[in-house]
Amino acid sequence: MESSVAAENDSNAAEDDVKERCWDQREALPGEPRCVICGRYGEYICDETDDDICSLECKGILLSRLAKSRQPTARPCPVKLPATDECYYVRDNDKSEVKPLTTDQTELLRRKLDIVVKGDTTVPPVLSFASGKLPQKLLENIEVAGYEMPTPVQMQAIPSTLAGQSLLVSAETGSGKTGSFLIPIVSRCAKVNEEHFQNQQKPLAMVLTPTRELCIQVEDQAKVLGKGLPFKTALVVGGDAMAGQLHRIQQGVSLIVGTPGRLIDLLTKHEIELNTISILVLDEVDCMLQRGFLEQVMQIFTALSQPQVLMYSATIPKEAERMASSMAKKVTVISVGKPNKPNQAVKQLAIWVDSKRKKQKLFDILMSKQHYKPPVIVFVGSRLGADLLSEAITVSTGLKALPMHGEKSMKDRREIVRSFLVGEVPVIVATGVLGRGIDLLTVKQVIVFDMPNSIKEYVHQVGRASRMGEEGTAIVFVNEENKKLFPELVETLKTSGAAIPRELANSRHSVGSFSAGRGQKKRKHGY
Secondary structure (H helix, E strand, O other), rough: OOHHHOOOOOOOOHHHHOOOOOOHOOOOOOOOOOEEEEEEOEEEOOOOOOEEEHHHHEEEEEHHHHHHHHHHOOOOOOOOOOOOOOOOOOOOOOOOOOOOHHHHHHHHHHHHEEEEOOOOOOOOOOOOOHOOOOOOHHHHHHHHHHOOOOOOHHHHHHHHHOOEEEEEEEOOOOHHHHHHHHHHHHHHHHHHHHHHOOOOOOOOEEEEEEHHHHHHHHHHHHHHHOOOOOOEEEEEOOOOOOOHHHHHHHOOOOOOEEEEHHHHHHHHOOOOOOOOOOOOEOHHHHOOOOOOHHHHHHHHHOOOOEEEEEEEEEOOOHHHHHHHHHOOEEEEEEEEEEOOOOOHHHHHHHHEEEEHHHHHHHHHHHHOOOOOOOOEEEEOOOHHHHHHHHHHHHHHHHHOOOEOOOOOHHHHHHHHHHHHHHOOOOOEOOOHHOOOOOOOOOOOEEEEEEEEEOOOHHHHHHHOOOOOOEEEEEEEOOOHHHHHHHHHHHHHHOOOOOOHHHHHHHHHHHHHOOOOOOOOOOOOOOO
């Protein structure tokens, strides 16, 4: 830090002026430096890294991350092979020639990790990031970002993407899908820019997502992975000035991350060269199939010059396969884990609650030392419901709760997510805007206050309670108003081993999915 911060242990009075905690610092104004940890006003310069930071708290986080990234980690072989085989997991710091997996090893690995590949199966999975022939700086960034080894979806999707395959990928929520398409994108863009010595980068890849929040998250992660490489990004979403987004693209970027609507608006009003884009990613593709989104996506696709297409989601309907086939001649379908089902690390609990009693039941849970596991996201069905319920939670329980929905300004939505991530706000009451792809690493509990209109949406919402396999809990309120979803909900709960409420099991709307009274587990005491 500057002189006052560098002498942390000095008794100098100037030390008193240094902000201790993140939330003691104000937000950054346009043009001011931003803290590399939280984004607030970067008032100080870290004396050990020269990064902008806002407080001693963020300095500590920064240095602990760097210390962790420098420590060698023992990485065991992720799968057990027959005794006659050597462990074929290659550590990232092993500079020896990496041998590709044999056919037998590939089949064994895919079977053990529940990876199913349809189409071109010739590309074997990789067991370390170093096996993918990625730029050295990217490997360093991957380690700094906290990736110790590839997740199963990354093991297969990264080499398949680098091999030029168009992909349709389904994997559980929180399984590392974003990294599986960003890592090969950063690698390819960096190599192209270095080989051609481009002073002004041209768009080489585009990622489309259905929400602004997800776009922000994807671009932030891309920046971390591309730090120090010839790789720049542009965020194209509603809520921010179009002039600034256009200027950013015109200055030269490798990756455009945006929502379909704003990109169409930009393309309609301004001339932007997109014929250099060679990779198109459709994240949360099942949502992209909805009316309105689909037309926009196809309009953007026709403006490109036959790109490699990568489609991702936790749930893949048949329509997605037809869409993929219309956009690429050969599509490799990769399925990891149990797609279209909630993450198995999420412990689900369904509670039968009459509509008039739902609010009090929610308050009871939030006030219970046994059942309240913050931070919590409460999903509701409307924007007004989010506003009213968040206020009621704050008044009735004393817990600070904020609403999150599409009518919030971009600035407000960013601040709410930031406050949630740093622990200032323990409860967010949200509409489906937070049900898709948002990587809220600190979420431990999801409460589905209002059941969504489809089981697919329910799967996404429940998945917020677990990231990268860490255990989380999801509580869902059910009553007769949700009778159209009863058969699918019962099947989903059965698959995850969750107890079926007696009223739900006995409902005539559940017939065909569950026989009332047979094999029914007891409901947990206390609900």
